[in-house]
Amino acid sequence: MTIPGGDPEALELSAARLEVAAAGVADLGNSTHQVTCSILSDADWTGDAADAFTTFTGNLSRGAVAVQAPLSRIATAVRDYASYLRTAQQQVKAYQSASLAAQLSGDTGYLGDVQTAGQQAESAIAAWQAAGDRAAAEVGAATGQLSDVFGSQGPVQSWLGRQPTQWDAVDGLAGLGEPLGPQILGTPPGDPGPQILKTPSGDFGPEILITPGGDFGPEILITPPRDLGQELLGTPAAPLWPMINYSTGDGGIKGATGSIGKLSEDFDYSTRDIRTAIHTIKRLARLPGNPDVVVDPSGEVYPVGQDGLAGDPIGNILDVLPPQ
């Protein structure tokens, strides 16, 4: 009888961290609602663009809040599983100790204790297996919930569906600060004449509303300012895609992987550190097209081509990971 693998303490710690993250993302969603309401009211922003903003950010807020439940569900399932794992490990250890003691002593009087310990260990292992199955089902169901936090018909999901590439990175987004994709939040329409009539702000507003004499008034009303809208409504210069894509294969390199979780385990760094390191390597390499990457056991990073095969190494994550 072997001791079940796994680390219940690490699982409980991770579950606690996931609970914190779950609470954090719910709070983020609520904050998003508050911030967007404040923006609308403070800026006195109304009209089509403001309406689009309200709709989009409302969906975004609810989406963020909706992430909490599946994360909490996973945390609860894993915490529950960890207790069964711990019990199973303890019971098997107890059985092994009893067996060893019986062997060393040669006293047949211990056999009853060994048998009892063995039965308890078998029960604990069966309970652990069942708990693992239950937890796997729970995690699977929660993963399904995570897939649809924005709602399939929501504006956020629709917008994501129009993005040119897969969106799977949690850190680093290309072109930060540049216009990205069609601005569904909208900009003032191309013909701002009527808006000018509405309520111009600043010191010049009242004068314009007076409609000055001569030919100049109409000119203001019908001539849209030349710089409005076009740049922002046009196709962006930079595509919106993640800075890091991870390959699902090994790219033909023995032992290589694109799994951040596995790399985190292999190199004993957090997934955040691993991501940052790969991000840095990719940025330094200035590779066109943001290819997928795999990392071999020595830390060498390889871009993976469309054919699924790794190219020449572009750097080593051990050179950029922080000292431990």
Add this chain to the structure above:
Amino acid sequence: MSQGFSVRAGKLQEGSREIGDLQERCQIIAADAVDALARMTGSAGHADLVSALEGAEARGERTFGALTMAYQHVGVGVAASAENYANTERVIAGQAGTIFGRLR
């Protein structure tokens, strides 16, 4: 259908920075959540659970990536709108200056 140029562009610009702060928070939470899921995967010791957690990690990464992108999109959109409104105000101000100059 109209949009008022009573809009305070400066407030919109401030708002875009607040959205940026939310995006940063989202990225920090995302990294923590995905890291926690990855560590669970490495500590589970049960084949089916490991497989399920790997799926959760991948899905979590995608979901948080989508959230982050959406925040970025909102921030950029609000900043762009703020700039647009500010440009409009400047153009109006310029036109008004011309008018009043000619009217003198």
